[in-house]
Amino acid sequence: MKRRNSQPLALHIPQPLGRPGDPPDFSKLVLPAPGAARRPETDSPAAAMRDLAFDLVRVLDDKGKAVGPWAPKIDRELLVEGLRAMLLTRTYDNRMFAAQRQGKTSFNMKSRGEEAVAVAQALALHAEDMCFPTYRQQGLLLARGCPPARMMCQVYSNTGDPLKGRQMPVFYSDREYGFFSISGNVGTQFSQAVGWAMASAYKGDDRISAAWIGDGSTAEGDFHYALTLAAVYRAPVILNVVNNQWAISSFQGIANSEQTTFAARGLGYGVPSLRVDGNDFLAVYAVTAWAAQRARANLGATLIELVTYRAEGHSTSDDPSKYRPADEAKAWPLGDPVARLQAHLETLGGWSPADYDALEAEALAKIAAAGKEAEAMGVLGSGPRLSPASMFDDVYKDMPWHLIRQRQQAGV
Amino acid sequence: MKRRNSQPLALHIPQPLGRPGDPPDFSKLVLPAPGAARRPETDSPAAAMRDLAFDLVRVLDDKGKAVGPWAPKIDRELLVEGLRAMLLTRTYDNRMFAAQRQGKTSFNMKSRGEEAVAVAQALALHAEDMCFPTYRQQGLLLARGCPPARMMCQVYSNTGDPLKGRQMPVFYSDREYGFFSISGNVGTQFSQAVGWAMASAYKGDDRISAAWIGDGSTAEGDFHYALTLAAVYRAPVILNVVNNQWAISSFQGIANSEQTTFAARGLGYGVPSLRVDGNDFLAVYAVTAWAAQRARANLGATLIELVTYRAEGHSTSDDPSKYRPADEAKAWPLGDPVARLQAHLETLGGWSPADYDALEAEALAKIAAAGKEAEAMGVLGSGPRLSPASMFDDVYKDMPWHLIRQRQQAGV
């Protein structure tokens, strides 16, 4: 066909609503009312709940009351457990951030504002379920009872480091706590988690896996591989997209065009897909438990988009005031997960600010003690240090000739 | 949380409804009535037409009548043009398949049953629009008027081969006809097409691009990259998934779990997504024209799933009777694109079987003449042959020292 006159095309480059100097603007974030989202039976087919990919599961209302069909029936004890773990995570993060500033370690990353994601999900899973996290789910380890000193030793690359100084700070691995080795290459864990779940199903095991990926990292191929494989083989896996609005300096629109949701990705694979208020401990818990129940019943994978906000910099190397409005974190419409769970405990009754203060003091004391314990084993650049001889171990199970030779040449 | 007793998991391996020896079974294919799908305005937002990803645009009814809102207003001349190009494609395929069996070339691939995809889409695009095809869209070239002898020369790697004998048969490249160099690695063209479209938009050009990918190949990362980039930058590109039910020996369920459609993939990126009867020339034409209009109006990309059937083997190296029911092709519910367009011409009136026979004879004559012309320039293994000296050209623009040296060593 012949060419006709057309208007000139133009390249669209997405831009966030605000930059430094502008007021925060979350007007594009549509927030359905708490309690409004429907809750399908866990054995409903994916095709019968496509609407949920565009909805938002919220349980806690503005006053901290749990409302609607997703309000989980959980003991108050577990709520306190959740609050404790979130506070512990926040305290741990603060301490390690400071440690980096003090030169005790090369790097650190906080999860402030997103603690409900890791903590509520850890509590909704079984201890034996396998987690494939990113660098921002340290809360999984703390909620599962991993001693903070052990994590600090990794951050310090010291003599107590279970990873023998090999990994950058916060790239934990802890088989004992069902926590897969974190990769520096974002996204790779997402597809691996599906393989692990397939293996569990293959063996007739009853453990499931869960994986996390950041909003920005969904653009990697592994995200697509994970969903393809999970759908085709009905793998017992929970696939979580932690949409904290930012990927270093890039806003969400650079990953998803702002014309849809991350949860909607699941629709194209036939995987049930939910969107949840990621700062609502109860909603996160409920949705995760729902997905876990599906997986355990051999009904396959669920995709969960957790809508939250990265309240601080990407890492110790980052300064978010360079690229986003100064007060964005404060203006985030879904609030703070710790404050919201505390408010809920208060509405339940029998919970006072003093109880909260006690939990906070407990966390501070625990982290301080852990810090002492860990630092006694050295920090990066001072104190006791691992022997470099070990740097040639574990490349292969048995050391081949060339590494033996290189170890000799290194004189270690 | 503690582990509770659960039922053992089991790994699900999808299976097609039939294998050799079984009767063909297409009971899973849901076919809405021709004319039933709605036609949104081309400037409707993606969010307002998500239903179309689960629907099926059909125009031709069982009697060959064009029905419903998608029935395109096109000249009878263009319909004849389409029929001519489809017949030419089919004739060309048959001839080259036979040539492979005669040992004149190493390999070949047919598009039988899928001719409407390439031909109707070529006619709905402008000649200057850029195509990023797979190895099964030879119809694009023929519909755009590329001389069949030129294509044959590529297949024969002979002295007339525009690609200098470098590529395997059917991996055409023809810049003059807006046909991008076909890669052996499936999927790579899909994301490249988006880059081309971005470039066109960047320059304020008015040309758009179109890309094709097979159902099986959607599992590659490039499919995901293409949709991500197309959505984010609103690239003027038409992204076509040719769902011909098979990927060599793997049925569709190995690519998409059978819980959803390929068109639904687009929903997760915010790209308008349509499903169309790929054997219905009019429907394919209409949907493509609709998508092209969107792209030219700077409204960005469209994802089109073309539902069709690979009526023959994957290639000359393949024998489909080894893995699918013998009569599946005949049982395919959407029929044959050539026969259906012919029936439509008949319902329009003024078209007789003799007209069809004339077209067929014309195609046969054209291909026979082209064959003669091409074979005079050599076939693989006999006749005139290109000089191997050229094998060191075009690795770089200017030949570096090491290739000059290697050419000397090769003594060519």
Place this chain on the structure above:
Amino acid sequence: MPSMTMIQALNSALDNLLDRDPDVLIFGEDVGYFGGVFRVTDGLQKKYGLTRCFDGPITEGGLVAAAVGMGAYGLRPVVEIQFADYIYPAIDQLISEAARLRYRSAGQFISPITVRTPYGGGIFGGQTHSQSPEGLFTHVAGLTVVVPSTPYDAKGLLIAAIEDDDPVIFLEPKRLYNGPFDGRHDAPMQPWAKHPASETPSEYYKIPLGKAATVREGRDVTVLAYGAMVHVSLAAAEQSGVDAEIIDLRTLWPVDIDAITESVARTGRCVIVHEATRTSGFGAELSALVQEHCFYHLQAPIERVTGWDTPYPHLFEWEYFPGPDRVAAALKRVMEG
């Protein structure tokens, strides 16, 4: 002992392991019902069931990622990549993940995975069905790279690869699948049946990784080769009249350095043969190693006979392929050095 083609020998290895070890499973494009485009997994799904040998989507990256996850769980997955030319989408999972998992987790998690893939030219496959990417993998710490040259070796090495606790890239010279091709493409095709190394036990056995085989003893020059080039080198030795010692590396990395140095120290000359593009191919490492270990023994420059530094051209397949003429010429050249 039955005579097997390389395809049958590989199939037999997989058969043995599916039978012995419930943790072994196989997947890849078209490997299930159909049995693979080269028929290596023929009959295995039928014999062992759907979950032991099944089709995967066309996502090499995803297939290897799934294998890494399965390996971390405790299985021994075997992935088939349909052609080595299609392994690139899986490279991130191989380099950043499989190869480093044991190291970065200090042994908590391992990757006992095997990636099988047909490689090399000679079937008119053009640039995307002919490549030899082995050199890339030898650069990656943590990977083991294996290439068999006979049915007997193929079976024993594949069993060893699958039972190895680290990731193995197992490259199958596709031109040897059905016969011991020596590069004389105009000559009638030889069947494996006539070759002694086609005698292959149906039972389980292993050939240790990291051990080369001397397939021809000689005094004049040491030839380092693997895959189809072993047969090409044998033909070249006969053709040239040079008394070459031909070493079939079998495991490219970690390479059998003792076998190499012992031979070169004796012959004082070395020719390296591979089909991959020359620059930074594995031949470069072999040359560097020989030079480092045997400098004072060398009487002539080490020669590399390789594919040219171009994509594999469809029409000029045989001009590209480093056949016996080119190897023979190199043998003669080093004898003059």
Place this chain on the structure above:
Amino acid sequence: MPSMTMIQALNSALDNLLDRDPDVLIFGEDVGYFGGVFRVTDGLQKKYGLTRCFDGPITEGGLVAAAVGMGAYGLRPVVEIQFADYIYPAIDQLISEAARLRYRSAGQFISPITVRTPYGGGIFGGQTHSQSPEGLFTHVAGLTVVVPSTPYDAKGLLIAAIEDDDPVIFLEPKRLYNGPFDGRHDAPMQPWAKHPASETPSEYYKIPLGKAATVREGRDVTVLAYGAMVHVSLAAAEQSGVDAEIIDLRTLWPVDIDAITESVARTGRCVIVHEATRTSGFGAELSALVQEHCFYHLQAPIERVTGWDTPYPHLFEWEYFPGPDRVAAALKRVMEG
């Protein structure tokens, strides 16, 4: 002439080209508003507008694919990969597509793309912020691989790379971004300002690809190095007292073979230095080439000083890094050979 850091020099190169050529555009993760995690694209979006320098999604494969498509259209895209460690997801598009497009289409379509990426260790980045993958790219026919070692070279080479009509992998030694690091990590950091090669014109200029630079003349031994290792080698020469001739390759492939052979023929000795893992690194190819071209001149075995064949360990960064002590020891060893 202004003194620039390497970051400023790279920024200046991009600035010049955005200004001169409307077909040049830049994209990559965080390169737009923010100006890149290493600040190389700082200010460019503001100066030239949104479509000239913009953020890309976290999809290295997709970014390179888009660049290939843009290149086929007629643009000259420059893609930043945030760290070289993250280039693997883009390898298929680089190897199978960009590198082969001119060849397979017989010149109908080309890939005049440039992929910039920071590489190398020394910033406590652990295994995924420290890698040196250059060797892999030198094995791929059709790619050009460039590594600068000073601000002046960085600018001139980057302009040449972008204006080159074929795909260029442009690796930036991140440890040199802000100063001429010689491997003495305990010594106070040196600023570029004190280094003569920081004097960099603000105006457009090119340094031809494929040409090495002799950064130190010497009679005893030829050192082949690139990137940070040029500075390490200079320090090692002083420290060892060996009168080394140090060649900064600048373009790794196609390498400046004349510069190498001329020097080694003169010195009769050769030490190759790179930070990448040793086995099948680019040093292997250099060793093979030197051996092939200068065999009869060599008085001692060629030595390779490289990173060890392990992932880059966070804690043992300086034990891993091939610093001046190791290079100096090699210089002394070859003098004894």
